[in-house]
Amino acid sequence: MTTVVITGLGTIGGFGAGSEALAAALARGVAEVSELRDPAGYRDAGAVNAAALCRRNGEDLDLSPWLDPGRARRMSAPSRFAVAAARMALRDAGLPVERGPATRAVAMATTFGAGVFTERLLCEFLDSGPRTASPFLFTDCVASAPAGQIAIDLQATGPNVTVVQREAGPLLALIEGAREVASGRSDVVLAGHVDEIGTLVHAVLGKLGALCAPDEDGMIRPRPFGRTRRGFLAGEGSTVVVLERVADARARGARVLAKIIAHARAFDPTAPRADWGRGGAVLASMLRARLARLGLTPGDLDAVVSGASGSVRGDSLEAEVLRGLFGANMPPVFAPKAVTGEYGGGNLAAALVLLGGASCAQVTAPDMLDPALGIALHDGGLPARARRVLVSSLASGGAAAWVVLEKP
Amino acid sequence: MSGTRPRIFVTGLGAVTGFGAGVAALARGLRRGAPAISPVTTFDPGAHRTQLAGMAPLPPQREGDPAARLGRGERFAVQAAEEAIVHAGLGAAELTAAGVFFGSSNGGLLEGEAFFRRLRRRERRLGLRQVASHQNNGPGDAVARRFQCTGPVLTCSSACTSANMALAAALDALRAGECEVALAGGADALSEVTYAGFNALRAVDPGPSRPFRVDRAGLSMGEGAGVLLLETEAHARARGAVVLAELAGAGATCDAHHMSAPKDDALGPLHAMQRALDDAGESPSSVAFVNAHGTGTPHNDVVEARALRELFGERVADVPVTSTKSLVGHLLGACGGLEAVVCVLGLLYREVHPTGGDDPADPELGLDVVIGGVRRLAGARVALSNNLAFGGNNVTVVFRRAPHD
Numbered sequence: 001m002t003t004v005v006i007t008g009l010g011t012i013g014g015f016g017a018g019s020e021a022l023a024a025a026l027a028r029g030v031a032e033v034s035e036l037r038d039p040a041g042y043r044d045a046g047a048v049n050a051a052a053l054c055r056r057n058g059e060d061l062d063l064s065p066w067l068d069p070g071r072a073r074r075m076s077a078p079s080r081f082a083v084a085a086a087r088m089a090l091r092d093a094g095l096p097v098e099r100g101p102a103t104r105a106v107a108m109a110t111t112f113g114a115g116v117f118t119e120r121l122l123c124e125f126l127d128s129g130p131r132t133a134s135p136f137l138f139t140d141c142v143a144s145a146p147a148g149q150i151a152i153d154l155q156a157t158g159p160n161v162t163v164v165q166r167e168a169g170p171l172l173a174l175i176e177g178a179r180e181v182a183s184g185r186s187d188v189v190l191a192g193h194v195d196e197i198g199t200l201v202h203a204v205l206g207k208l209g210a211l212c213a214p215d216e217d218g219m220i221r222p223r224p225f226g227r228t229r230r231g232f233l234a235g236e237g238s239t240v241v242v243l244e245r246v247a248d249a250r251a252r253g254a255r256v257l258a259k260i261i262a263h264a265r266a267f268d269p270t271a272p273r274a275d276w277g278r279g280g281a282v283l284a285s286m287l288r289a290r291l292a293r294l295g296l297t298p299g300d301l302d303a304v305v306s307g308a309s310g311s312v313r314g315d316s317l318e319a320e321v322l323r324g325l326f327g328a329n330m331p332p333v334f335a336p337k338a339v340t341g342e343y344g345g346g347n348l349a350a351a352l353v354l355l356g357g358a359s360c361a362q363v364t365a366p367d368m369l370d371p372a373l374g375i376a377l378h379d380g381g382l383p384a385r386a387r388r389v390l391v392s393s394l395a396s397g398g399a400a401a402w403v404v405l406e407k408p
Numbered sequence: 409m410s411g412t413r414p415r416i417f418v419t420g421l422g423a424v425t426g427f428g429a430g431v432a433a434l435a436r437g438l439r440r441g442a443p444a445i446s447p448v449t450t451f452d453p454g455a456h457r458t459q460l461a462g463m464a465p466l467p468p469q470r471e472g473d474p475a476a477r478l479g480r481g482e483r484f485a486v487q488a489a490e491e492a493i494v495h496a497g498l499g500a501a502e503l504t505a506a507g508v509f510f511g512s513s514n515g516g517l518l519e520g521e522a523f524f525r526r527l528r529r530r531e532r533r534l535g536l537r538q539v540a541s542h543q544n545n546g547p548g549d550a551v552a553r554r555f556q557c558t559g560p561v562l563t564c565s566s567a568c569t570s571a572n573m574a575l576a577a578a579l580d581a582l583r584a585g586e587c588e589v590a591l592a593g594g595a596d597a598l599s600e601v602t603y604a605g606f607n608a609l610r611a612v613d614p615g616p617s618r619p620f621r622v623d624r625a626g627l628s629m630g631e632g633a634g635v636l637l638l639e640t641e642a643h644a645r646a647r648g649a650v651v652l653a654e655l656a657g658a659g660a661t662c663d664a665h666h667m668s669a670p671k672d673d674a675l676g677p678l679h680a681m682q683r684a685l686d687d688a689g690e691s692p693s694s695v696a697f698v699n700a701h702g703t704g705t706p707h708n709d710v711v712e713a714r715a716l717r718e719l720f721g722e723r724v725a726d727v728p729v730t731s732t733k734s735l736v737g738h739l740l741g742a743c744g745g746l747e748a749v750v751c752v753l754g755l756l757y758r759e760v761h762p763t764g765g766d767d768p769a770d771p772e773l774g775l776d777v778v779i780g781g782v783r784r785l786a787g788a789r790v791a792l793s794n795n796l797a798f799g800g801n802n803v804t805v806v807f808r809r810a811p812h813d
Contacts, residue, residue, distance in 0.1 A: 042527060106662070110565075111543065122524050122601055130456045130604035138605030139668045139798055142513065143544055143565035148799020151664040157676070159660035160801050161573050164515070164544040164565040172562055179580050185683070200524075204539055265560035265586070267508070267552045273537070282558055293585075397549045399561050 002182040003246040003261070005408070007254045008093025010066075010085035010192075011349035013237030013340050014052025017061055018088065022346070023353050025339050029361025031233055033220050034058075042203035048211040050220060051197045052235035052341030054081065066091075075140065075149055076114035081238035081344075082146035082194040083153045089190060090154065093242040094254055097154060102187035102248075105158030107177035108147040108240075109169030109193045111343050116198035117141050146194045146238075158186040167307060167314075168265075168393045169193050170239065170345040171401035175263045181243045192240035193345030202234055208274055212310050222310025224335035224363060225319060225377060227370035232309035235341015239349040257352050261388070262404035264290035268317070271398035276313040280320025283400050288325055291404075298326050301404065302386035303378070305351040307393040309337040317394055319373035332378035332386070338363035351391045354382055355407050415656075416582045418807070419649040420496030420637030421749045422488035422593075425736040426462035426630060430491060434736075434746075435753055438761035439782050443735050445616040445628045445764075450480070450518065451600040457607040458614045461598055462630030462737025477537065478550055479516040481631075484742075485547035485595035486554050488633035492591060493555065496637040496649060500556065507559035507587040509578035510548030511570025511594035513741025517542060518599040544741070547595035547633070548574075559587040564741075568701070569660070570594055571634070571744030572795040572803035576658035578638055579805075588643040593635035593745025602740070603629055609668060617704035617738075619731035619763055620713070620777045622770045627703040630737020634746030653752040654808040656690065656790070659683025663800030669707060670796060674714035677701075677802040681719050681792060684804035688790070692719050695727060696788035697760045697778075699747045701796045702731025703738060708796060713773035728785065730778045734764030744795045748805060751791040755809040758788045 011018065014032045015025035025032065033050040043049065054061040054077075063072060066084040075083070086106075090097055121137040139145065144162035151160050159180060163173045170193035177191030205211050212222040212231040222233045241257075249256055266286040271277030291297065304322060308315045322330065334354060340346025354360060359381040369376060382389070387407045394400045423430065426444030427437030437444055445460050453459040466480065467487040478486065493503065519535075520542035526534050545563040552561045560581055564573035571594025578592035606612050606629060613626035636655070644651055661683070663676040670676070685691060701712055717724045732743075732750045739746050754760050760783045769777035791807045 040528075041530075118601075119524075121605070122521065125601055125604055126525065126528065130600065130607065133601070133604040133608040135605070135608045135668075138608055141605070142567045142798050144567050144797070144799050144801065145667065147566070148662070148667055148801070151662045151800060152666070155664050157662055157664045157679075159573075159576075159803075160566065160662035160799060161564055161577075161660070162566045164512075164563045165561070166543065166545060176562075176577065179584075183580070203527075204536075207534070207536055265507075265562070267549075267558050267561040269553045269556045269558060271553070273546070273549065273553075279558075286558060290586075397543075397545060398553060399545070399549070 003259055004178040004181045004243050005246045005249050005259050006241045006257045007244050007249050008089040008242030009257060009349060009352050010088025010092060011239040012054055012081050012085050013344050013346045014235050019353050022349055023358035026336055026350060026358055026360040029339060029363050031220060031339050031341055036199055036202050038199045042200055043206060047206040048213055051202055052233055053197060054237050076117045077196040078110060078114050078194045079140060079146045079149040082108060083149050085238035085240040086150045086154060086190045089240040089242045099155035103158045104154060104156035105180050105186035105189045106147045106150050106156050106160045107173045107189055107191040109163040109173035110143055111166050111169060111195050112201050113143040114141050114145060115196055115201040119198060119200045150190055165399045166395035166397055168395035168399040168401040170348045171393045171403050174403055177243045178260050181245055187248060189243040190240050191243055192238060194238035195236050195343035197234045197236040205234055222338050223368055224308035224310050224338050225315050225370055225373050225375045226364040226368045229310040229312060229315060232311050232342040235344050235346060237344035237346060239345030256408040258355050258405040259408060260403060261406045262291060262294045262296055264402045266400045268398045268400060273397055275396050276317045276394060277398060280317050281324050284321045284324025287402055301331055301388050301390045303331050303382050303389045304333045305389055305391045306333050306335045307347055308335045309342045314394060319375045323374055332383060333375055334360050334378055335363055336360055351389055351405060355389060355405060357381060413583045415641040415654055416579055417639050417641055417644045417651045418636050418653045418655055418752050419639050419644055419651060420492035421752060422491030422635040423746060423749050424464045424484045424488050425632040425746060426464055427736060429465055429467060429487060441762035443616040443764040445737055450598060456603060458612045460628060462628060464632035479519045479546055480597035481514060481516060481547050481595050482550035484633035485551050488635040489551040489591050492635045492637040502589060503555045503557055505559045505587060506557045507581055507590040508548050508552040508557050508561045509574040509590055509592040511564045511574040511741045511744060512544045512547045512596055513565055513567050513570050514596045514599050514602055515542060515544035516546045518597045521600055551591055566801050567797035567799060568740055568743055569795040569797040569801040569803040570741035572805050575744060575748060575805050576660060576803060579655055579658050582638060582640055588640045590638045591635055592638055594742030595633035596631055596740045596742040598629055598631040611705050613704060616764055617734050618765045619702040619704035619734050620709050620769045620773055620775060621767055624704045624706055624709060626705050628737040630739045632739050633742055634749040636748055651810040653755050653810050656808040657684045657688025657806040659687055660803040665800050668798050670711040674711045676800060677712055677715035677794060677796055678718045680802035680804045684806045688806040690790050690806060694790045695792050696785050697728040697754060697791050699751050699793040700729050700731050701794045702733055713775050717774050724774060725776055727776060728760045728778045728783050729775045730760050731763045747793045751793050751807045755788060755791055755807055758785050759783060760785060
């Protein structure tokens with residue numbers, strides 16, 4: 001089996017732009033949130049009105065170091081985020097933006113696509129009739145638009161796939177990208193996730209009871225695995241990684257951020273359409289079997305970057321899977337979605353940043369943890385000898401994906 | 409090249425189209441060659457520039473049937489998947505570890521539109537359950553949930569190449585041994601905003617579409633589902649399954665040129681076809697027929713024809729080309745799933761269905777477009793199915809006739 005490595009990381013989110021901004025946010029252990037205005041009145045009275053948005057002091061994040069503002073104006077927010085993150089990832093990998101002889105492919109995921117453009121299109125359509133629908137809005141509304149814009153921007157003429165599988169999207173896109181590189185069909189794959197949190201999407205999440213309410217001080221602390229958890233913090237942004245075969249990376253002297261040494265996918269058919277199920281035992285056995293097939297045991301895994309987000313049922317399922325996999329020998333567990341928010345791929349970026357030596361502050365205090373879940377969160381960086389990290393993502397609706405990353 | 413990789417067989421087919429529910433209705437309609445393009449029924453098309461589409465029938469609801477709570481696209485998906493499972497003769501136990509690889513471009517957008525209307529009208533009963541199916545993973549997830557599958561589940565949403573992408577992903581997963589059985593294909597329900605969007609692009613023919621004709625004026629939209637039951641050779645042989653065809657290869661590229669227009673040089677679709685044939689261990693000379701993307705939009709047909717001329721060279725005049733979309737409409741993210749079913753039928757019965765309409769093909773395209781009736785193809789062994797999409801995506805899958813003869 002050809003080993004695939006990650007050689008570049010681009011990430012944008014409520015924490016800012018770049019891995020240093022993410023590392024700083026993880027060290028603080030608290031998310032940066034911005035108010036989301038609701039002029040159309042979609043939200044229920046008293047509902048959560050803030051999310052981890054790509055904004056600073058009321059202004060959109062400055063993406064001009066990666067993306068020409070003129071070009072950015074002709075894109076939806078997800079396309080802007082994704083193209084900027086892809087360019088950042090290429091730069092981080094030491095690869096030129098201009099296409100060389102290497103075949104470049106794109107594997108992106110999204111949960112909501114271009115929600116704001118879709119809402120605008122629907123409003124135009126409902127207010128003024130279907131003949132007023134904007135071709136520009138329509139073409140950038142499709143889920144695959146960010147991946148298409150990356151391809152156009154970076155002349156990525158290899159396969160271009162967009163995965164839609166909610167919270168499991170980032171890892172599923174990573175797995176599709178790793179397969180593409182390992183097969184030899186493409187030399188470089190830009191893989192990742194992008195999401196935009198617009199008012200409509202946020203309001204619907206609120207109506208579904210999925211969102212964490214602010215504390216009395218106005219901060220939103222989702223408290224993954226906490227006994228008082230009530231939902232997650234919605235987050236937007238994009239994370240894109242550069243995937244290459246290890247031999248190619250070595251040949252060009254590239255710095256390797258992580259090796260992808262295993263991955264697994266499964267589905268929990270007990271899950272309702274908009275929530276998590278109770279099939280943790282089955283998921284754990286599927287994961288264990290897959291690891292065994294790849295010559296790994298749970299004891300080979302030194303830490304877990306969990307997808308726990310503060311969701312009531314999602315965190316319960318995650319805990320059940322981890323207990324089923326590790327039993328009493330639970331390695332250190334991190335839950336960075338408390339900082340990055342749910343969506344946008346921040347969890348994958350956090351795993352790479354932690355592998356690179358960053359620390360994550362305690363996001364749920366020990367006395368706030370749910371004793372029924374049996375999970376304690378780690379405070380600090382990866383243990384000194386830790387090399388292999390299990391990254392976990394269980395999606396509402398039933399999909400599940402895991403990746404094992406190894407420190408080079 | 410296929411090398412020592414396991415071969416992946418098609419052992420079951422399922423479809424829901426404008427011809428009706430089921431593969432038998434599809435096969436009858438394809439042979440007849442009369443387009444199932446009719447007035448849109450799921451919304452009032454009166455205010456739109458065009459009013460026709462390939463409308464698929466919703467499966468009948470049975471009392472207490474959990475499918476009754478599903479969105480329209482999800483119901484198409486579940487019905488087609490169930491037909492494929494029954495066709496393959498698989499029991500529930502054999503599906504437990506199965507994977508589900510689906511393509512969808514609209515997902516539950518139809519239900520999402522209805523939700524949005526209610527939200528704007530400040531209605532008290534919003535139907536949150538409906539909006540939960542708005543996402544494009546709805547159809548694939550519904551299939552996995554309905555048949556209790558615990559294997560890998562992946563929804564590709566790459567516009568009109570979604571289902572071909574899903575077939576390619578299923579092929580990878582089966583070859584890699586990640587699962588031994590997979591349901592793969594696509595499902596989409598027509599939504600009003602998508603109908604308006606394609607009309608805004610002036611991409612819809614007011615009448616039934618006429619792919620590869622001189623006066624072609626756009627596509628016909630459609631809805632429905634097409635699903636294949638795929639198995640590794642070892643799994644199929646062990647249970648004595650009837651093999652319908654082999655999913656032999658897949659290839660994908662991106663034009664990296666424009667969000668909604670194909671690149672004139674046609675290198676993207678050409679390379680996708682070449683990669684798919686290489687993956688299948690076949691050459692252009694072995695291709696018996698092509699199920700083209702064949703939308704009927706003026707520019708798309710020119711570019712696809714150019715790619716086919718480049719691929720086949722002088723032989724292009726002897727390679728029958730057909731467009732399923734001309735008969736049932738463009739199923740968007742599901743079209744690759746349905747056209748895969750059609751390719752398997754074509755290899756099984758050694759025939760190619762006609763492209764809708766009686767007028768002759770545009771001579772400038774230089775293709776042998778099947779028109780006027782079914783074309784018999786004695787000895788047909790390999791079929792290509794092309795899909796091209798927004799964002800410049802091109803995905804081709806290759807089917808080989810079942811190896812028993």
